Amino acid sequence: MISDSLSVRALARRIPVGRAPGQRFLLGLAGPPGAGKSTLAQRMRDELTVAGHTAAVAPMDGYHLRNEILRARGALARKGEPDTFDAAGFVTDLRTLRQAPIGEPIPWPLFDRAIDEPTAGGLIVRDEQIVIVEGNYLLLTDAEAPGWAEVRGLLDACWYLDAPRETLTERLVHRHIVGGRTPEAADMKVRDSDLRNADLIAASRERADLILSAAGTGYRIG
Numbered sequence: 001m002i003s004d005s006l007s008v009r010a011l012a013r014r015i016p017v018g019r020a021p022g023q024r025f026l027l028g029l030a031g032p033p034g035a036g037k038s039t040l041a042q043r044m045r046d047e048l049t050v051a052g053h054t055a056a057v058a059p060m061d062g063y064h065l066r067n068e069i070l071r072a073r074g075a076l077a078r079k080g081e082p083d084t085f086d087a088a089g090f091v092t093d094l095r096t097l098r099q100a101p102i103g104e105p106i107p108w109p110l111f112d113r114a115i116d117e118p119t120a121g122g123l124i125v126r127d128e129q130i131v132i133v134e135g136n137y138l139l140l141t142d143a144e145a146p147g148w149a150e151v152r153g154l155l156d157a158c159w160y161l162d163a164p165r166e167t168l169t170e171r172l173v174h175r176h177i178v179g180g181r182t183p184e185a186a187d188m189k190v191r192d193s194d195l196r197n198a199d200l201i202a203a204s205r206e207r208a209d210l211i212l213s214a215a216g217t218g219y220r221i222g
Helices: 008-012 037-050 067-072 087-099 165-178 183-202
Strands: 025-030 055-059 106-112 117-125 130-134 157-162 210-215 218-221
Touching: 008 037, 008 218, 025 037, 025 087, 037 055, 037 130, 055 106, 055 117, 087 106, 087 130, 165 183
Parallel strands: 025 130, 025 157, 055 130, 157 210
Antiparallel strands: 106 117, 210 218
């Protein structure tokens, strides 16, 4: 590991545990598509579990609007942009996750890349003390994208995972090809939509409590 980077274990130790009984800690993990948020969130959950804490990952991706809705709106080609998500539903469920006592089951939708659709209740959060909420638009204001501004206030902390533009491009093109697009269609989707989203998200970077970037098997701060 690069000497000036922190291990995932060290990052996990930055999450406060042992809060008042029944209170759940919500950590947001924001950043552009392709930055590696899902991987970091899962590694953090595993480290927390090893340390004896109960943790879950609750992705924002399950709030994609269904393809039939996007198709009817003429927005299918823009899938992944802020208005192609159910932001209101995400905020409502995030508030429930924050307010509900630990032990009460809370269904959370997931996104199935194999069918390119959300699946209702794919995750049930119940006893977890810590929930890592990962997604692109956790730090946006309503001026940047209507409907998202309430998210930040529902998180106890929010970290931002950054990555070089060329890394994002390579990963996203690969993701779209694996998802069934031709290389040409994948390039177009990344150029015309994904990277535009990345620029929007980058404007929210300084609102994060911590800014991270991958460095070997660890992460640099700043």
